[in-house]
Structures are given as C-alpha cells and as structure tokens.
Amino acid sequence: MAASTHATATAVAQAVLERGGNAFDAACAGGFVLHLVEPHLNGPGGDLVGLFQPADAEAPTVLMGQGAAPAGATIAHFQREGLDLVPGAGGLAAAIPAAVDAWLLLLRDHGTWAVTDVLSYAISYADNGHPLLPAAAATIGRVADLFREHWPSSADVWLPGGAVPPAGALHRNPAYANVLRRLAAVADESDDRTAGIDAARGEWRRLLADACEFLAQPHRHSSGADHAAVIRPEDLIEAPASYEEPLSASFRGRKVFKADAWSQGPALLEALRILDPFPDDHLDPSTAWGAHTVVEVLKLVLADRDAYFGDGADAAPLLSDAVVLARRAAIGEQASSEWRPVRLSGAEPWVPPLRREGGIAAGTGEPTVARTGDTRGDTCHIDVVDRWGNIVSVTPSGGWLQSSPVIPSLGFCLGTRLQMCWLDDSSPAALRPGHRPRTTLSPTLVHDGNTRIALGTPGGDQQDQWQLPMLLRMIVGGYTAQEAIDAPTLHTTAMVDSFWPRTWDPTGVVVEARVGESVLRGLAERGHRVTRVGDWSLGRLSAVAIDGDTGILWGAANARGMQGYAAGR
Template sequence: MTGFTPPPAFTTRPQLVGTFGMAASTDATATATAQAVLERGGNAFDAVVAGGFVLHVVEPHLNGPGGDLVGIFHAEGADGPTVLMGQGPAPAGATIAHYRAEGLDLVPGAGGLAAAVPGAVDAWLVLLRDHGTWELGDVLAYAIGYARDGHPLLAQAAATIARVSGLFRDHWPTSADLWMPEGEVPAPGAMVRNPAYAAVLDRLVAAGAGAADRRARIDAGRAEWKTGLVATASTAFLAQPHRHSTGADHAAVLTADDFAAFDAGYERPVTAGFRGHTVAKAGSWSQGPALLEALRILDGFTDDRLDPQTPAGAHTIVETLKLALADRDAYLGDGAPVDALLDEAYISGRRAQIGGTASHQWRPGAVPGRTPFHPPLRAEGGVAAGTGEPTVAPTGQTRGDTCHIDVVDRWGNIVAVTPSGGWLQSSPAIPELGFCLGTRLQMMWLDDAAPTALRPGARPRTTLTPTLVLKDGLPLFAMGTPGGDQQEQWQLPMLLRMLAGGYTAQQAIDAPTLHTTALVDSFWPRTWTPAGVVAEDRLGADVIDGLRARGHDVTRTGDWALGRLSAVGISREDGTVWAAANPRGMQGYAAGR
C-alpha cells in the first residue's frame, strides 16, 4: 500500500490466529468466558451471550441488565448480515409536556426519568434462542457464579463508585448498600458479590422448567423478565421521587406495561462501500450511518489523505468527522431515512466543503425536502458535569462508558455486540434486583423539531455502534469500541488503516489515534466545543503542530489514552480466524486458538 505511515514493527500483543474460534472484549473475564463456551462446543452466539451476561457482573460501571445493546452478526450460510436490535423505546408516559412540567429543558443524565425500556437482556435472549445451541441455564451459569461467589472489583469500577459515593450516601442509599456495603468505597481487587442479581438470573432459568423445548424455555425466561419481578420491582421503586443529575428530585414514568410491550429483534443493516469492501451498520436509530457517510466522503481522497499519522490525513479525517456528525445530529433519529446522506451527489458536495483549515462552524448539509434540526450549541464549561454519562474527558479519561465483545467460531459465525447503559451510577439500585435502570433517554431532545425528539415509543438515537466488514458478500471482520460519541471516531482510523493502509487489526488498534469534540454531545448536558481535537501524543509533534497550524484546537492526552477497540475476523485466503484487543487500560483481552 502507498500513502500510509508503515505499520508498527512491534505491537503490544500478538494478533491471535487459529482455526478453532476467537473471542475479544473489553474485559478479560468476559473474553475467557466466551472462549470457554467455544471450547465446550458452543457456537459464537452461545459464547457471546455468556460473555455478555458476565459483563453485567464484572463491569457494572460500564453496563448493566437495565441497559441496552446493539449487535451485528453474520450467521454461517446466511445471505447477509443482521443487526440485533436491543434498544428499548421511550415509555408511554415519556412526553415532552411531562418533562417540561417537571421544570426540565433537557432529559437528565442520571435518574429514572432518563430510563428507556431496558432492552439488553431481551436482546441477548432472543439471539440465544434463534442462533445459539445451548440451554439458558448453561449460558447463564458463568454470570450466576460470578455474581453469587464473587469477583475482584476492577480499579475503574472502584474509581467510579468513589466519584459518586457522596450521591450514594446522601440520596441513593440502596446504591450505597449494594456498592459500599461496609459504608466505604471498596478497594480495587476487593471481592464483590451481587446475590440479588444471581437470584434474578436463576428466576429466568426456573421460569422455563416446565417448557417443552429449548426455544420455549428461553421464551419463558423472556416473559419472566418482562412481566415478573424485574418489571414490577423496578417500576414501583423508581416511581418514588429520587435525585437526578439536575439536582432535583423526580419520579420515573416507566411502567410494568412498558416492560411487557417491548420485544428485541432483528433489522437489516445500512451499508456503504469503501475501497472494495462493504461496511454494515445499524440504522438511523444509531449513529452508524455517520460512519458510513464519513467513509463515503473519504473514499474520494487518495490514500495519502487518509493516514491519521500525517498532518494532511489527520486534518482530512477530523473535518470529515465534523461534517458527518453534524448530519447525525441534524437528520438521524428513529425511522429517519438515510439514503440521501449516502447519495453520491450529496457525498461529493460534502467532500468539497473540506478546506485547508479547520472549520469553526457546526455545518449540517442541505438535504432536499428536509429541514435540518439545529440543536442548541452549549459551550462546555458553563454546566456541571453529569453523573456517570459515558463521555470522554480531554485527558482521555472516561466517565461512565460502555463495553464491547466480539466472537467468531470455526463454523464461520461472527458477531460483535456493544452493550451499555444501566451503569451503577445511572439511577438508584433496585434492592430486590441488584442493578439499576439506564439513562438512554438523555439522547432525546425536548423539542418536537428534532429527529430524536422525546416521543413515547420512539427509540433514542443510541451511540452504540458495532461494525461488520464484508468482501464479496462474505464477512471479513467484526469490531467495535466503547466511547460514546467517540465510538465511530475511534473505529474510523482503524478501518482506514486496515482497508487502505494494509495494517493488521492489532497494528491498527495499537496505532495512535485522535477524535474531534466539535460535535453536539449525545449525553447530558449536551455541550459543543468548536474546532476541538483530542490527540494521543504518539501521533507526533509534526501531526499535532500541523493540526494547530490549520486552526484546530488540539488537546494532547498522553501516549495511550484513546480507543477501546477490539475485533475478530476470518481470513478468506486460508480459512483461519483471528482476534485483536485493546491494550489501553490493561483490561481488554483476546483469546482463541
């Protein structure tokens, strides 16, 4: 390949290659669980579901059963990729009028008013029912064991508890009881247990005891989740006024009927071509189409303009992202059409808007027949930080965040899932359940003109956005990352390096990266930073100085701060499978053989 900085001669860890099966995730225990399932004869779907439930237990500051997920997969023999839709909608009582009457101009970043209908658990069970092979009890046994018997608390989880310990003590006593059982923040590495959540999972398994077959047993577990203790206990508990991120007390509007009405399911992905490959993403209820738009814009440049480790390449990538993310906020939302944003004439017009200096304007494109929504551009700094929203500070430190897991098996099944929400800091813990509900509604505007306006039954436009890449109709690799608004931004350089620069996945994950903050934050308090760029120091002085010379406001963030990527893939040359994982944070791992 030409036009790219050569890939690093050494990586922090090998890219694993084998013939049996591979797993990669943001947590070593979840990866080990998924690989253990493969070793016992399970397929990729059995493995990813087992690993996903373990993530609820071992990374409770990054996701929970009260949250949501987006997955994308290709089953062996299928005629194309499929999106797993695990994003619950706004409850029936979640109207703009109600929230305005509560004195709000934004959906809060924490507290029960921000809770969408939880979608993650139902989505995991639907995937297991339709594409897995194992019984529900066998899949859940790993998570039940860790919840009941204990696991070492991650340092990042302990730090999260410490950040919200005052809130727990003063306003969320049930969360203090669960996460600070001795009245103090537990130390990193302390053994922590969650018997209440173990009992919830036991109930899901027991619900199917008398069912006729595996499918019916899993559906019985789904019914228990949606109509049993979880639905009744969580909605009754959060109906009591409690502290929100705004500093005021409110009652949630989520009801047991909202739980019962939701079904996770499948959708066809949106796709776009790049350098002879097909990239598949979830639809307009996610930010996935923004990545596709960015790739389409960049596909018109020569390779030397796509390298993040050159001043021209970094500038081009950042300016492209700013355009695509402006279109995200102006046009994307549940049910919104996306074809116009990927149309060749539209893409060519957007490409022509990339000049030689940094734009300081928020610039959505002009789509025929549609009026772009203009969200309020709130400068960062005037509003207090939210409680646990999964944003990334200029230092690269996350507040909240997300998980990710990928699995590929020897039969050719490949899947990537990004679960999130229901972080331990989202809302008060429900004592009978051992977890809290999520806050995804904070991505919806209290403005009817917005494509993401708060409306009963509408899905918030989630930032969760795994990726599947295909060649000639066959899957090559699946990938994803935590990071909120940075998810597409961290995936884009990896894709460019792999598909245009010839890097392996591990080389692309290890390589230094960057992102822009010149976007409307998806999370409360919804701020915007014109011309902001955050860059790892390893990009080098030439690149960082070159960005500044072009008018970008660059924050240097250390050598290893940005990106939480992982991936698995299939080599079409020899049939081997591979996996790669992120070294940053010392928690992500790949395993396989």
C-alpha cells in the same frame, strides 16, 4: 476467536467455544458476565446494539436491543418538571430495558445452549464475586456521597460497610444472581428450548415491574432536583428486542454494515463514502494532513447525525452521490469552526442548541460524576467468531451503577438512554413515547472479499470516530487489526454531545500525544484546538474475523488500560 473489553468476558466466551458452543452462545455468556466485570460501563437494565451473520447467511442482521421511551415520557411531562433537557442520571431518563431481552432473543434463534448453561458463568461471578476494576472503584468513590445522601439502595450494594471498596476487592451481587437463577429455572420448566427461552424473556419483564414501583418514588437526578420515573409495568408488556436489516456502504472494494439512523452508525458509512477517492496519503491519521482530513470529515458527518438522525429517520439521502460530493467539497485546508449539516432537498436540518459551556466535551466517554447525580458512563464491547463461520459483534451499554438507584430486589439499576432525546418536537430525535432514543452504540461488520470482520469500541460519541482510523489503517494502510488498534488515535469534540448536558466544542480535537510533535503542530497550525492526552488513552477497540477461503480466524484487542483481551485457537 473472541475479543472483548474485559479479559474475563473473553475467557468466558472462549470457554463456551471450547465446550462446543457456537459464536452466539459464547457472545451471550460473555455479555451477561460483562454486567458483573464492567458494572460502571453496562448493566442488565441497559441496552445494546449488535450485528451478526450466521455462517449460512448471505448478509448480516442487526440485533436491536434499544428500548423505546415509556408511554409517560412526554415532552410536556418533562417540561412540567422544570426541565429543558432529559437528565443524565435518575429513573426519569430510563428507556425500556432491552439488553437482556436481546441477548435471550439471539440465544433463542441462533444459539444452541440452554439458558441455564449460558447464565452459569454470570451466576457464579455474582455469587462468588469478581475483582473490581480500578475504574469501577474510582467511579464508586465519585458517587459515594450521592449514594449515601440520596440513593441508599445503591449504597447498600456498592458501599459495603459504608466504605468505598478498593480496586481489586471482590464484588458480589446475590440479588442479581437470584434474578439469573430465576430466568434459568423458568426456561428449564419447558421441554422445548425455544418456548423455555421465551418464558424466561417473559419472566424478565415481570421481574422488572419491581423497578417501576421503586423508581416511582422521587429521587435525585442530574438536574440537582428530585423526580419520579415514569416507566410503568404496562410499558413492559411487549418484548422490546427485535431484528432489523442493516445499512451498508462500499469503501475501497469492501462492504461495511451498520445499524440504521436510530444509531449513529450511518455517520461512519457517510464518512467512508466521502473519503473513498482521496489519495492514500490523505487518509493516514498518523500525518498532519491525514489527521486534519479525518477530523474535518467527522465534523461534517456528525453534524448530519445531529441534524437528521432519529428513530424512523431515513439515512439513505445522506449516502447519496449528490450529498457525498457536496460534503467532500466542503473540506477545507483549515479547521472549520462552524456546525455545518448538509441541506437535503425538501428537508431543512434541525438545529440543536449549541451549548459551549460545561467543559465536558473534551472527554473520552469515560464516567464522570458529581454529588448532584451528574453522571456519564461508557460502554463495553464483545466480538466472537466460531469455527463454522458464525460471527457477531455487540456493543452493550446503559444501566451503569451510577445511572439511577439500585432496585433492591434486582441488584441493578435502569439505564439513562433517554438523555439522548431532545425536548423539542421538531427534532428527529425528539422524546416521543414508543420511539427509540438515538443511541451512540455502533458495532460494525465488514465484508472483505470472503473475509468477515466484526469490530467495535466503547466511547459514546467517539465510537465511530475511533473505528474510522482503524478501518483506514487496515484497508488503506495495510495494517493488521492489532497494529491498527495499537496505533495512536484521535477524535473531534466538534459535535453536539449525545450525553447530558449536551455541550459543543467547535474546533476541539483530542489526540494521543505519541502521534508525534509534527502531527500535533500541524493540526494546531490548521486551526484545531488540540488537547493532548496520554499516549494510551483513546479507544477500546476489539475485532475478530474469519477468512472464508482458508478458514483462518484472527482476533485483536485494545492494550489501553490492560483490560481488553483477544483469545482463540
């Protein structure tokens, strides 16, 4: 069973399963295809976070595909550049690319296929083309002037003949096809599969040296000024991807697993712990009281995220009984308009700038762009489970086509994950060389008895916000996964936006209008500033699972946008 945010990636993953590959082979093949079918939402120069569990393992593992800040990415350097925030676009915001290395690491240790076979699908689409999504074409249109005036290498790739391509036009990327062919050829030179994949990982880092040289030339950033990137070849010597142990929390007899506090994952665990003893009718997001309760809990845990999360931070105190009881008691009958992190014993919360200007906070994570290079991007997701019980959930992102200028020899650009770092050394998420930015990428694995569930969604700061109602509906409400994904959802904007320009909206809540007038009215009466959006516009969730007792597999995918797909047999 495979499910993802794009039907082609799902089809590729399913094709691998049909040919005898396992879940890890399939996820890797689908992951590389996502670079080509959702190029405005992820790319080879970006990052990923995954959770996976081999059939014979007792617990999940985190696939860490988030690169660290380069050696030259210091607060002092950014301040000398006249910046008070890390820009949201341009090479100066690039962390060390880790997505491709993470896919290859997963393939090496848990897959069965050769690099050549896994990459064959992506190479074919890069050579022969894949139809541009309407959203991708619209994104290119929004940055067309930026590309023409400031990023000519991006114009060469994304503006064929100088014009914005229409939706459905075949987009080819021969430079990236050649990169993938090079990785496959290097891997094939070794008779040993493991050694061959490691050789491909090394070749990937050598190829990225071209990006360092190219982006060292000053170019336009979202600050409206020109800056040079600081990433250098010496930052790429060590392979960036690795494995970690996940955090977990129990909710209604299930065990939920997330990545640690270098992601936003522990916020979902804290929310579930807070909500666990509430009456069932208080946990229904389709009622005014349930929606209010969910939103108020999200405000609390996201404030804790912004005050305490970062690379090396300890999220365990936030999951303690004392903190959970205190946060539960902080939920009132009216909407809170304050930023309220918990106060931990011996640790004062770091207070970020609470910027109300800008108006971006009501967004849903989808790309918005301007001629200055002001750009936001979203994310993709893929889940796979195989007949043997191997299961994997991966959220790739970064390296969007609008992130920074395309490196001509590679056919793609680098990511901008450093925009989630603060230029304040007292912050747990401060910009520090060698430290990972605190990412929004947040896939989930759930143990429900002998059933294993993998799920996730794009959406930036909304990723765990949209997963929470899905889990509540499945675990408390008895919904199937597809019913839970299809149900109307919501999220709060009362958190410090992880993306430039880092705004905050203290009482905002965004709701799909089809939730009903009684819920919308009830939220407004409780003091929430409600933004109604389209009936089918929030969340791009997908999920797969296997019942360990019966061997039955299921999958579910998002209908919004008519783009995600689940498939299996």
